[in-house]
Each structure stands twice: as C-alpha cells, then as structure tokens.
Amino acid sequence: MAYIITQLCTDCVDMGCVEVCPVECIYQLADEPTPERPNMLYIHPTECINCGACEPECPWEAIYEDMEMPAALKSDIELNALTEERPSLFKVAEMQRDEHGRLIHKPAPGSDAIAANKAKWGLSG
Numbered sequence: 001m002a003y004i005i006t007q008l009c010t011d012c013v014d015m016g017c018v019e020v021c022p023v024e025c026i027y028q029l030a031d032e033p034t035p036e037r038p039n040m041l042y043i044h045p046t047e048c049i050n051c052g053a054c055e056p057e058c059p060w061e062a063i064y065e066d067m068e069m070p071a072a073l074k075s076d077i078e079l080n081a082l083t084e085e086r087p088s089l090f091k092v093a094e095m096q097r098d099e100h101g102r103l104i105h106k107p108a109p110g111s112d113a114i115a116a117n118k119a120k121w122g123l124s125g
Helices: 016-020 076-085 111-120
Strands: 003-005 026-029 063-065 090-092
Touching: 003 076
Parallel strands: none
Antiparallel strands: 003 063, 026 090
8 A cells, every 4th residue: 555545634624635636536435435435536546656646635634655654544444445445335436516616625724634634543743
C-alpha cells in the first residue's frame, strides 16, 4: 500500500484528492456508512501508484504515505484495504457537480478546525 486516507477524513470528504488522482484509486462507500466503515474516502491499496498527488490536496491533512502513518491511525491501513477485500461495498469516488455540471468545492477548513480534528483522533498538532 502506498498512501492511506485516515479517519481524519471522516465526515469531511473534501474530494480534492479525487480531482487530482491520475488512476482513480480513491473510493467512497457505495451504501450508508457504519461504525466499521465510516463516511470517508478510501485509497485502494493495489491500484494506488504512489504518485503522492493526493496528499497535498487534502485540506484536512488526512492522507499519509504508509511509511509515515502516525501510530494512532495505523488501523486505517486496514480500513483502506477493505476496498480490495470487499469491493462491492465501494464505488470510485466522483467529484460532486452542480446543476450546470460545474465541480462543487467545499470551503477549506481553518487551522483551528484541522487541529481540533487531529486532536479528536489522538494526534497533536
């Protein structure tokens, strides 16, 4: 596995990473979220080409290279692996569009929101 989307993405689902992924290896749930499968984006472990384009595009700082994964988020490696193990639960993520077909971008979070989200998941700074 190369890059991992962590639970820092839960309920944020910004989609900036989807826009830049050259191989469409970022997935979203095909159905409603559950405690075992949160509302977040997921990177397919064998489809990812390790290009790193997604990581700087995440305003929530929720994407890590597997070798840089914080210990508090190690279980997210298994979450992302579900895209390969149980593919019927996922679909390739698609950018949201308005009624005119234009991409819809979410406003970027502030540094306080990012820090609070990281603290919620056991990370500092």
